[in-house]
Amino acid sequence: MGDMIKGNIAVAEAAVRAGIEVYAGYPITPSTEVMEYLSARLPELGRTFIQAESELAAINMVLGVSACGRRSLTASSGPGISLKQEGISYMAQMNFPAVILNVVRWGNGLGSLDGAQTDYLRETRGGGNGDYRNIVLCPSTVQETVDLMYEAFDIAEKYRCIVVVMTDSGLGQMMEPCEMPPFREIRKCSWGLDGTYQVKRPDFLGRNIPGESDAYIRKVREMRENEQRWEAVGLEDAEYVFVAYGMCGRVMTGLVSEMRAAGQRVGLLRPITAWPFPEKAFAQMREKAPGLKGLITVETNGEGQMVEDVALYAKKYGLGQVPVYALPYVCGVPKDDVVKADFDRILSGEIKEVF
Amino acid sequence: MREVLFAGFGGQGVLTAGLILSQIALYAGNNATWMPSYGAAMRGGTANCTVHYGEGPIYNPGQQKPDLLLAMNTPSFKKFSSLVRPGGILLLNSDMMTEEPTAPDGVRLIQVACNQIADSVQNARGANIVMMGAIVKLLGDFSYDMGLAGMNDMFRKKGKSKFEEKNTAAFQAGYNAV
Numbered sequence: 001m002g003d004m005i006k007g008n009i010a011v012a013e014a015a016v017r018a019g020i021e022v023y024a025g026y027p028i029t030p031s032t033e034v035m036e037y038l039s040a041r042l043p044e045l046g047r048t049f050i051q052a053e054s055e056l057a058a059i060n061m062v063l064g065v066s067a068c069g070r071r072s073l074t075a076s077s078g079p080g081i082s083l084k085q086e087g088i089s090y091m092a093q094m095n096f097p098a099v100i101l102n103v104v105r106w107g108n109g110l111g112s113l114d115g116a117q118t119d120y121l122r123e124t125r126g127g128g129n130g131d132y133r134n135i136v137l138c139p140s141t142v143q144e145t146v147d148l149m150y151e152a153f154d155i156a157e158k159y160r161c162i163v164v165v166m167t168d169s170g171l172g173q174m175m176e177p178c179e180m181p182p183f184r185e186i187r188k189c190s191w192g193l194d195g196t197y198q199v200k201r202p203d204f205l206g207r208n209i210p211g212e213s214d215a216y217i218r219k220v221r222e223m224r225e226n227e228q229r230w231e232a233v234g235l236e237d238a239e240y241v242f243v244a245y246g247m248c249g250r251v252m253t254g255l256v257s258e259m260r261a262a263g264q265r266v267g268l269l270r271p272i273t274a275w276p277f278p279e280k281a282f283a284q285m286r287e288k289a290p291g292l293k294g295l296i297t298v299e300t301n302g303e304g305q306m307v308e309d310v311a312l313y314a315k316k317y318g319l320g321q322v323p324v325y326a327l328p329y330v331c332g333v334p335k336d337d338v339v340k341a342d343f344d345r346i347l348s349g350e351i352k353e354v355f
Numbered sequence: 356m357r358e359v360l361f362a363g364f365g366g367q368g369v370l371t372a373g374l375i376l377s378q379i380a381l382y383a384g385n386n387a388t389w390m391p392s393y394g395a396a397m398r399g400g401t402a403n404c405t406v407h408y409g410e411g412p413i414y415n416p417g418q419q420k421p422d423l424l425l426a427m428n429t430p431s432f433k434k435f436s437s438l439v440r441p442g443g444i445l446l447l448n449s450d451m452m453t454e455e456p457t458a459p460d461g462v463r464l465i466q467v468a469c470n471q472i473a474d475s476v477q478n479a480r481g482a483n484i485v486m487m488g489a490i491v492k493l494l495g496d497f498s499y500d501m502g503l504a505g506m507n508d509m510f511r512k513k514g515k516s517k518f519e520e521k522n523t524a525a526f527q528a529g530y531n532a533v
Contacts, residue, residue, distance in 0.1 A: 003512065004377050004389055174416050175374070175389040177381055254414020333390070333417030 004175040007142045007167060008033035011101060014149040015073045016041055019184040022072035024050040024061035026080060029113050030169040031103035034075040055080045059087030059100075066096040069192015071153050075101035077169075078111045078119065081127070088162060089128030095216075097156035097189075100134075101149070101165045103172040106300075106331040114331035115169030117246060120305040123164050124275040131213065133220050134162040135227055136274040140250035143178040145171060148272075150181045157189055159223050166274065168300075170247045170333055223276060230278035231270040234260055236288045238267030240343070243310050244298040245271045251334050252298050259340070265291075266343075277309045282317035294353070296325040296346060298339060304328045304354060311355035323353035356409035357494065358419060362435050363427025363448070365402045368483030372425065373404040375487050379505030380408035383497050388416035401430060408496075423494060425486055427469075429453045436462075444493055446486065465493065465533055472528045481525035488529025499530055 012034045015023075023038040025031075035051065042049040052058035058074050065072035076084065081102045091098050102123065106116035123136045135155055139145040145167055152163040193199055231249075233256050235241065244252040249270040256268040267289070271278050285292060295314060297307040304326025311324040327334075327342050345351045359376060361369040370391055377387035387408040405418045420440035426432035428451040436445055441461035449466035458464035469485040478484070484506070491502035503526055507519050 003381065003509075004374060004387065170390065170416070173391055175377065176387065176413070176416070251415045251417075254412070257414075333415060335417065335419055336415055337419070 002177045002179050005142065005178055006033060006173065006175050007145055008103065008172040009037050010142050010178055010180075011145045011149045011165070011167070011172075012037045012041070012075075013180060014146040015099070015101075016045065016047075017181055017183050018071065018150045018153045019186045020047070020071045020073045020153075021186060022048045022050065022061065022065045022070070023074070024052050024058040024065075024072065025074045025076060026052050026055045026058050028077045028080040030105055030115070030172050031075045031077045031080070031101065033172070034101060034103070038073075055083035056086060059084035062098050062100075063087050063091050063094075063096060066091060066098050067094075067193050069189030071099075071186075073099055073101065075103065077103045078105045078107060079109065081119070081122075085128035088134070089126070089130050089132065092126070092128075092130065092132035092134070092162055095160040097153075097160050098162045099149070099152045099156050099165065100162060101167070104166060104168040112331070113169060115171070115173075115247060115333070116300045116331040117168065117248065117305065118301045119166065120274060120299070120301070121308075123166055124277070124309070132216065133223065133275055134164050135159075135223060135276070136164045136166055138166045138245040138249075138271060138274045139171065140246050140253070140270065141178075142171065142174065142176045144272075146178055146180065155227065159219055161219065161223060166246070168247055227273055228276045228278045228280050229272035230281050231272060232268065232281055232284070233257065234265075234267035235269070235281070235285050237265055237291075238289050239265040239291055239293045240296055240346075241267040241269055241285065241289065241292065241294075242296050242298055243269045243271070243306065245274060245306070247333055248298045248300060248329075251336070251339070255336055255339055258336075271306075274306070277313060279313045279316065282313045282319060286317050286319055292319065292322050294323050294325055294346065295319075296327060296343070298327045298329070298334060300329050300331050300334065302328055302330060307354050314355075324355040325351060326354045327351075356407060356413065357496065358421045359406045359490065359494075360403060360418060360421040360424045360435055360438065361406070361427075362401065362403035362425065362431035365400050367402075367427045368480070369402050369425065369427055370404050372483040372487055372490075373406045375484075375506050375509060376490060377406045377408060378509040379491065379497055379502050380406075382505030382508055383501050385409055386411060386413055388413045390416045390418075392418075401434075403431065403435070423490060425490060427451060427482070427486070432456055446489060446493065448482065448486070450482075465489070467529065467532050469529065472532060473525055476521070476524040476528050478521040478525045481522060484522050484525040485529035485532070488526040488531075489533045492530045492533050502526070502530075
């Protein structure tokens with residue numbers, strides 16, 4: 001087991017080991033340690049660190065690196081990620097792979113510095129204008145953050161898509177021990193521009209939009225089919241299944257195991273990909289949990305965001321009659337006792353279902 | 356599983372104290388988490404962190420019911436003392452208490468003059484390390500040797516081994532003060 005390491009530092013080092021040659025970003029709490037660390041680490045390895053003049057500049061630098069078939073990273077939080085949306089949407093359109101770290105902080109506009117899950121809907125729906133989807137990885141421990149960041153680049157290049165690693169203030173600022181993966185060899189994607197003008201220029205005016213869209217949607221469907229990830233506990237006998245990701249997922253992993261040990265028939269679905277949402281788990285639930293009485297999301301936002309996806313996929317997989325509840329805790333780390341008490345309030349009928 | 360809350364003014368070393376305890380736990384083969392409170396805090400403002408340690412996975416790294424609260428000043432004592440679980444320990448820096456403290460029912464109150472003790476071992480900036488010695492003894496999970504070795508190991512890895520003698524003196528003084 002390694003020493004204590006801060007989530008933001010660990011995830012930055014994981015990106016270095018995955019082979020980023022460039023970091024371009026603009027600082028914002030609670031993600032700043034990522035670039036602070038890389039400002040020394042990348043030059044030490046002969047790689048490039050740029051503190052851009054703005055978030056928009058940073059994401060366009062990432063776009064440029066990606067166009068050359070090379071790996072890079074940008075990180076930000078809430079409003080900083082909003083500013084990057086133009087570049088993200090452009091990269092999606094051009095099929096440029098990229099990995100973006102969102103260390104989510106609570107709120108609208110400037111928001112606050114608290115950890116939260118208020119960006120769920122934005123991240124899972126693409127974020128910018130258009131008809132694209134990003135793969136959204138939502139780890140719940142520092143180790144999982146490292147492992148997913150390390151793999152994110154491979155996933156992005158496999159589909160030539162954008163992968164968002166979504167942590168939050170809590171996971172970014174907390175420390176716990178973790179193991180680092182080995183260094184990857186740096187290489188260039190074969191399709192990357194190299195200054196020799198051998199890549200054919202697209203004919204902008206003669207585009208076939210339905211054809212372009214069809215090709216993109218085929219890719220989206222492939223991503224949706226192949227990349228769903230989740231962890232499940234107790235689906236075989238659960239009457240109530242909690243659904244929680246990230247910091248809430250980790251809290252609920254512990255609580256569900258404790259409640260099951262006390263004889264309560266509860267289960268847990270912990271999405272590791274927020275998009276594609278792990279809908280296959282719903283198919284399993286329909287098979288495995290005939291006595292299902294409720295699905296309950298535990299989230300740190302105002303009234304639940306993921307709860308909408310849970311209700312949609314429950315409907316899709318024939319669980320439409322099962323009540324779907326949300327336990328939203330706004331920000332921070334939910335307290336075990338509070339969640340348990342609120343579960344009792346669901347059982348007593350005091351807390352009503354959302355869908 | 357243990358939970359310890361470290362609180363004080365920014366600059367009193369409470370975040371470092373929490374980190375030391377978590378590193379001692381790892382050194383002893385346990386698991387640990389360290390989580391700072393996060394706000395628009397600045398130097399001179401209040402700072403706190405929560406450490407959990409024990410065997411196996413730690414699911415909830417947040418602040419719940421600490422087994423021990425280290426309050427390095429009066430505002431931290433007032434803000435957090437009610438959180439300590441029954442049977443737990445309230446460890447106060449008596450050099451910084453502006454009023455007579457009382458503990459909630461069932462909570463052990465222990466006061467250590469850690470600033471004076473730190474001065475007496477010529478380590479004025481080591482009040483947090485004095486308290487670390489006291490915490491290791493009060494919790495009883497790690498021996499004196501294990502605690503000291505875990506702490507010194509952490510500073511060595513950070514390239515700060517030149518303070519080892521002074522830190523050892525502060526740790527020992529705190530251990531012996533409770």
